[in-house]
Amino acid sequence: MSIFIEKPPEKLIDEDGTRIDGRKPDEMRPVRIEVGILENADGSAYIEWGGNRILAAVYGPRELHPKHLAQPDKAVLRCRYNMAPFSTSTRKKPGPDRRSIELSKVIREALEPSLFLHEFPGTTIDVFVEVLRSDAGTRVAGTTAASVALADAGIPMRGLVSACTVGRVGDVLVLDVGHEEDQWGDADLALSMLVDYNEITLLQMDGTLTPQQLKQAIGMAMDACKKIHELQKQAIREKYLKIVREIAGETST
Amino acid sequence: MPSSRKILFENRSIVVPGEVVAIGNYKLSTGVFRERDAVKASKVGLLDVKGDKIGVIPLEGSYIPSVGDEVIGKVIDEGVNMYLVEIKAPYNGVLLKKIQPDKPTKGELRIGETVMAKIIRFDRGANPLLSIDGPGLGPLRKGMILEVEPSKVPRIIGKKGSMIKMLKELTGCDIRVGRNGLVWVSCKDPRILAVLAKAIRKIELESHVSGLSDRVKAMLEEELTKVREGS
Numbered sequence: 001m002s003i004f005i006e007k008p009p010e011k012l013i014d015e016d017g018t019r020i021d022g023r024k025p026d027e028m029r030p031v032r033i034e035v036g037i038l039e040n041a042d043g044s045a046y047i048e049w050g051g052n053r054i055l056a057a058v059y060g061p062r063e064l065h066p067k068h069l070a071q072p073d074k075a076v077l078r079c080r081y082n083m084a085p086f087s088t089s090t091r092k093k094p095g096p097d098r099r100s101i102e103l104s105k106v107i108r109e110a111l112e113p114s115l116f117l118h119e120f121p122g123t124t125i126d127v128f129v130e131v132l133r134s135d136a137g138t139r140v141a142g143t144t145a146a147s148v149a150l151a152d153a154g155i156p157m158r159g160l161v162s163a164c165t166v167g168r169v170g171d172v173l174v175l176d177v178g179h180e181e182d183q184w185g186d187a188d189l190a191l192s193m194l195v196d197y198n199e200i201t202l203l204q205m206d207g208t209l210t211p212q213q214l215k216q217a218i219g220m221a222m223d224a225c226k227k228i229h230e231l232q233k234q235a236i237r238e239k240y241l242k243i244v245r246e247i248a249g250e251t252s253t
Numbered sequence: 254m255p256s257s258r259k260i261l262f263e264n265r266s267i268v269v270p271g272e273v274v275a276i277g278n279y280k281l282s283t284g285v286f287r288e289r290d291a292v293k294a295s296k297v298g299l300l301d302v303k304g305d306k307i308g309v310i311p312l313e314g315s316y317i318p319s320v321g322d323e324v325i326g327k328v329i330d331e332g333v334n335m336y337l338v339e340i341k342a343p344y345n346g347v348l349l350k351k352i353q354p355d356k357p358t359k360g361e362l363r364i365g366e367t368v369m370a371k372i373i374r375f376d377r378g379a380n381p382l383l384s385i386d387g388p389g390l391g392p393l394r395k396g397m398i399l400e401v402e403p404s405k406v407p408r409i410i411g412k413k414g415s416m417i418k419m420l421k422e423l424t425g426c427d428i429r430v431g432r433n434g435l436v437w438v439s440c441k442d443p444r445i446l447a448v449l450a451k452a453i454r455k456i457e458l459e460s461h462v463s464g465l466s467d468r469v470k471a472m473l474e475e476e477l478t479k480v481r482e483g484s
Binding site (some may be wrong): 042063119123155158233243 | 315343462
């Protein structure tokens with residue numbers, strides 16, 4: 001057996017509800033979002049969510065090649081989720097695999113309902129989600145960053161898409177699943193939503209939950225999305241407020 | 254009965270897509286949409302309230318052609334009766350040639366040439382139709398092209414052209430602004446050109462902070478005296 005294979009921990013959660021990384025069941029990992037950090041993309045965002053480090057870049061609306069893929073009545077949203085070879089504890093073989101093709105699709109479908117694609121017929125909007133370091137919940141962190149990058153690209157949209165996960169460890173529902181809970185937990189559920197409309201745009205689950213637990217888990221994830229949504233809005237404003245502060249500092253000195 | 258109306262943000266504050274900026278039956282300008290009773294922002298930008306009209310001046314976004322815009326583009330292909338012009342938009346411009354069947358078409362444009370043109374027809378279904386008939390339109394054969402964000406072009410032009418007038422007066426350079434974010438500049442002195450480029454970059458970066466033209470003017474005057482004293 002390889003020395004790189006991790007051993008499952010003895011327990012994921014204490015009797016008093018303290019999780020393996022020290023969080024409470026309803027506590028999220030710290031999230032930080034930075035907007036507009038890639039000079040050459042039309043829109044970009046960088047997110048640090050727990051140990052996750054993810055870049056999102058948006059290009060477009062731009063001409064779509066090959067031309068036959070274009071839709072005469074709306075823009076085509078294309079999405080690529082990719083994990084860097086060094087983003088995991090054992091090297092990930094570069095290139096798209098079954099998992100990243102699936103995640104590309106679900107991220108695209110999570111973002112699509114938020115955009116006014118009919119404003120740009122015959123064009124494409126390309127979204128790239130690059131995972132630099134993964135620590136569970138990359139699809140929700142990637143969706144969150146991609147939505148901010150789309151706003152930064154000036155793509156007209158109904159609202160921002162926010163996302164979060166909920167998992168189950170034994171009988172306890174835990175918010176924002178961490179790495180160990182993702183590996184050895186009993187269930188995890190990913191949810192993305194348009195907070196402004198209370199619309200869910202992505203709902204996936206691994207493992208098993210009772211109907212009551214499912215209801216509760218969706219509620220927990222939706223509440224967390226609201227917090228993420230605030231962070232997203234703040235991050236977008238911060239890009240401009242930073243410049244305002246710089247100028248104020250210049251003139252006062 | 255007039256329903257209760259309310260604007261929820263201060264004029265010129267930064268709004269984010271999805272945010273409710275006002276409630277009530279306001280007239281909508283660009284960058285906003287209606288959702289039941291609420292007026293919501295669809296883009297990142299500055300809230301712009303003019304009487305009854307609400308809009309968001311976008312801070313980001315690529316160029317989308319619109320009839321009447323003057324744009325700067327590059328000829329990328331030539332057909333029997335038209336040129337294809339790349340105008341930094343999702344759609345290439347089409348510039349029709351004036352063909353006189355009995356005479357050879359003479360002295361027109363070549364592939365790779367830069368041209369200032371006006372959009373005379375566009376409906377997003379087909380490529381925009383360009384024209385180079387008119388004052389100031391046609392090939393740009395000297396000078397230099399600067400790239401700026403298309404959403405910042407109105408700031409470079411300024412209110413009723415005040416900003417561009419100031420840039421021209423202070424530097425003595427020839428400047429033409431394409432609505433698509435390409436700016437053509439022609440200066441006699443390359444050092445002044447460098448100062449002008451710096452000023453344009455400053456406008457692009459600080460467009461959302463009030464007092465922009467004063468800051469640009471101060472910067473230009475300072476840098477220009479340096480250049481002129483140095484020579």
